[in-house]
Amino acid sequence: MTSTGTAVRPSWEQLPARLRDGLADRLGRVEGVQVQTGGFTPGLAARLQLADGDRVFVKGIDAGHPLAGRYTDEARVTRALPAAVPAPKLRWDARIAGWLVLAFDDAGGRHADLAPGSPDVAAVVETVAGLAAALTPCPVPDVPDAGIELADFVHGWRELAAGPDLPADAWVRRNLDLLADAETAWLQAADGATLLHGDINRSNLLITEAGEAGGVVLVDWGQPVRGAAWIDVADLIPHLILAGHTPAAAEDAVAGALAAALREAGAGPEMVTGYAAGFAGYWARTSRLLDPPGVPHLRGHQARAARAAAAWVAHRTGWA
Ligand SMILES: Nc1ncnc2c1ncn2[C@@H]1O[C@H](COP(=O)(O)OP(=O)(O)O)[C@@H](O)[C@H]1O
Ligand SMILES: [Mg+2]
Numbered sequence: 001m002t003s004t005g006t007a008v009r010p011s012w013e014q015l016p017a018r019l020r021d022g023l024a025d026r027l028g029r030v031e032g033v034q035v036q037t038g039g040f041t042p043g044l045a046a047r048l049q050l051a052d053g054d055r056v057f058v059k060g061i062d063a064g065h066p067l068a069g070r071y072t073d074e075a076r077v078t079r080a081l082p083a084a085v086p087a088p089k090l091r092w093d094a095r096i097a098g099w100l101v102l103a104f105d106d107a108g109g110r111h112a113d114l115a116p117g118s119p120d121v122a123a124v125v126e127t128v129a130g131l132a133a134a135l136t137p138c139p140v141p142d143v144p145d146a147g148i149e150l151a152d153f154v155h156g157w158r159e160l161a162a163g164p165d166l167p168a169d170a171w172v173r174r175n176l177d178l179l180a181d182a183e184t185a186w187l188q189a190a191d192g193a194t195l196l197h198g199d200i201n202r203s204n205l206l207i208t209e210a211g212e213a214g215g216v217v218l219v220d221w222g223q224p225v226r227g228a229a230w231i232d233v234a235d236l237i238p239h240l241i242l243a244g245h246t247p248a249a250a251e252d253a254v255a256g257a258l259a260a261a262l263r264e265a266g267a268g269p270e271m272v273t274g275y276a277a278g279f280a281g282y283w284a285r286t287s288r289l290l291d292p293p294g295v296p297h298l299r300g301h302q303a304r305a306a307r308a309a310a311a312w313v314a315h316r317t318g319w320a
Helices: 017-027 068-080 120-135 146-153 157-162 170-174 176-182 185-189 230-242 247-265 269-286 298-317
Strands: 030-035 044-050 055-062 090-096 099-105 194-196 205-207 216-218 225-227
Touching: 017 030, 017 044, 017 055, 017 090, 017 099, 055 068, 068 090, 068 099, 120 194, 120 205, 120 216, 120 230, 120 247, 146 185, 146 225, 157 176, 157 269, 170 176, 170 298, 176 269, 176 298, 185 269, 230 247, 230 269, 230 298, 247 269, 247 298, 269 298
Parallel strands: none
Antiparallel strands: 030 044, 044 055, 055 099, 090 099, 194 225, 205 216
16 A cells, blocks of 8 residues: 555554454454554554454554544544445454554555546545535534634644744745734634544545545544534645645635535635634644654654645735
């Protein structure tokens, strides 16, 4: 499988022996292991070939890890997804040797190619845009509201403008006050009744041979929020830019889907501009933080994403 090669994950041999034994008790003998390097989580993520010919995808993390809550959320969300949502089926989740482990059907396939000209782009847009039909009203209880959850982290320019170390980028410096003003205005259009995936990016989009909507499968439902459906659609844009689209071409690729989702929410296009500013700020702010333990590639990715999102804002605003 092609992978984005960003996560540093434990190999099979590095897992605690008790965990491997516990997995073998449930799955039977494991004959092949393909550790998956997409994403940034330092947890286990591996496709396993089992002795009986079956294949399974397992992910897991030490229950004491700060990210463990995401795995619990992912289990309860994935279990509640309607059949119309193209996501691998959760077979079971369990606590094994102090780890939280989730076992899914192995989706196979490869990461979506979001580069200009790739046929995956239209299929991915169609799939993401189609999620709301199956996920409204939100089928999972106790999912945090987007207006609260995202307000917590989707911002950054205000802090950077107040800090001692102004961003180096000349366009950002010239427009820092405008960016800081724009980055929270979209929150008034964030709430809604749809279960959002909340982490739409290439590493969570698989293209399989079969399946519906061009074989697009969406994995990693560990950061759910309840909100307006335009947010998941808009999330594609910076990732299309990161994959080589110009901001104009990235917007073109999602234009119909985004306009429909905005109409549905009664939100104007300026909400997307604010959201773009918020995500650019989030990435710019977090790219400066220290590496989390065991996650060496995250900050570099965030710096690239900040540049992509700033280009997106520049395109939408025309700010010189
Ligand atoms: N059900 C699955 N079948 C096959 N591969 C998968 C499956 N789920 C995830 N993957 C692969 O494993 C990688 C990491 O899984 P993911 O659920 O995104 O974990 P993380 O929370 O660590 O990002 C994904 O980028 C994808 O390549
Ligand atoms: Mg992931």
